[in-house]
Amino acid sequence: MYQCHSMKILFLLMDRLWFAERDEMPKLAGYSLAVSFAPISCNILKNNCRFPLVISRRNKFSCRLFSTHALKAQLHDKPGVVSRYYLPPWFSVAPMMEWTDNHYRTLARLISKHAWLYTEMVAAETIVHQKDNLDRFLAYSPDQHPIVLQIGGSNIENLAKATELANAYCYDEINLNCGCPSPKVAGHGCFGVSLMLNPKFVAEAMSAIAASTNVPVSVKCRIGVDDHDSYNELCDFIYQVSSLSPTKHFIIHSRKALLNGISPAENRSIPPLKYEYFYGLLRDFPDLTFTINGGITSVEEVIASREAGAHGVMVGRAAYTNPWHILGHVDSAIYGTPSSGLTRRQVLKRYLAYGESVMGKYGRRPTMRDIVKPLLNLFHSEPGNGLWKRKADAAFKNCSTVESFFEETLVAIPDSVLDSPVTKLPPGRRELFANIHNLLPPPYRTGEEAVVICA
Helix, strand or coil: CHHHHHHHHHHHHHCCEEECCCCCCEEECCEEECCCCCCCCHHHHHHHCCCCECCCCCCCCCCCCCCHHHHHHHHHHCCCCCCCCCCCCCEEECCCCCCCCHHHHHHHHHHCCCCEEECCCEEHHHHHHCCCCCHHHHCCCHHHCCEEEEEECCCHHHHHHHHHHHHHHCCCEEEEEECCCCHHHHHHCCCHHHHHHCHHHHHHHHHHHHHCCCCCEEEEEECCECCECCHHHHHHHHHHHHHHCCCCEEEEECCCECCCCCCCCHHHCCCCCCHHHHHHHHHHCCCCEEEEECCCCCHHHHHHHHHCCCCEEEECHHHHHCHHHHHCCHHHHHCCCCCCCCCHHHHHHHHHHHHHHHCCCECCECCHHHHHHHHHHCCCCCCCHHHHHHHHHHHHHHCCCHHHHHHHHHHHCCHHHHCCCCCCCCCCCCCCCCCHHHCCCCCCCCHHHHHHHHC
């Protein structure tokens, strides 16, 4: 039965197969389709992390952080073949500063086995200058695979060095941030979304990053910056980066960024969404892979965007503020595989073991508040949620352990909520992309194509 189920998944994956210029291997959604039966080692994992069907160890829930020491121990204690597959990034959780940290990703992986997880953006300079303290910035639980490291920076040498240093942690992909509009990043730091104004630099940076790793590389960007917001300008950026570097996967935030006068939070709501730009890219760049981001807040909308043709969908704050009802349906509704079947009480029991193991690992951090923060939205819209949060505020002052925090606060949540698995799929705007192909901008033509047409 399990073999038949695996074959069904394989045929589903093969249905979306195409060839990438960078490799002779066939690729699916930007990732090679391959299986290795060699003994596991860090190098083998590093080479195979790019594959959606990958031979990689997936242990039972482990509280150890994914440090280089733990990694070596894990990879060499039992050589052989493993049993888990990495499915393509049809659904991913967006990188969010101070949100998608180790603690949130641990919770997310307990709820969804297959959602692709992204780290917070880590500045390349931080990785380079903290090379003797990298576990603090790059370590993660092995159960978090598949996981993508997002880096940011405007110095090509440091981006390459940071990527090389991160290789020891065996991330499944390296992503360059070309979309953050924060004044500290895009303004003073001159990277993030500011990089979209210099596509040749981005291409050089991506080439340097790709040369420093064996896993895929990708770019996360906006549809425009300030007055540079036409569809043709977006296409020029995609065309130059993809033609001058090995980058074939782009995550597109479907809003432009305004760098003067509004905050990063306002940049997530004030510039209008232009999904027609995203779907125009699918039409005009059929050899590239595109993941849509921005304004998608339910699994129904994820399904609708994929039915309209999106290769992948990235969900941001909705996956953080309502993790149970978003992530809880990803495996079954998006990937067609069984959900974890865990109740919230079982998730909390496993998370408790993780939380107690990492408390104060780096001196005073992480604190109990750091560890518990991702849990505060676990009972979103459920009976007792308001009382749970009020008790949590008081418990932060009185409790010194995660276990005591749970004992003091969970009395607010009915047993029927704690002990029920994920239920029916919440409603969403299934019609969100119903008419999108009638709204597409005119087809993009490069300068060379335009000259030929005029001639």
